[in-house]
Amino acid sequence: MNKKLAKIKYLPNNFEIIEGGDYVLCAVTGKIISLENLNYWNVDLQEPYYSYKEAAIVREKK
Template identity: 40%
Template sequence: MMRAPDMPGLALLRYRAADYQVLRPGRFVICAVSGAEIPLGELAYWSEARQEAYRSALEATRALATS
């Protein structure tokens, strides 16, 4: 079950080229493509330009293909 964006646990991040800045602490972010929760410890793919997180390289590629 997916959580609503305002529920506890959702982190708010500012994505940068090589890392991210935590604006609001939480346990996870939401994948911009699939809507799945991504635990912060597993976050490896994001777009600085779009300020979006992706669950895997597949979702990141899909997001780039739709731009």
């Protein structure tokens, strides 16, 4: 089965799938995040993160 990169709009408590797919890429590491496991993102930057660790890295840079 071919996996496809999804296009997502990140909202405060949820996300909206703009273009269907199976995964997104972490903005920090480039790791694949399946949509079922997508839990961390930044609404202002519209970026997904693999885990809380990557989200903290971005938050510390501000």
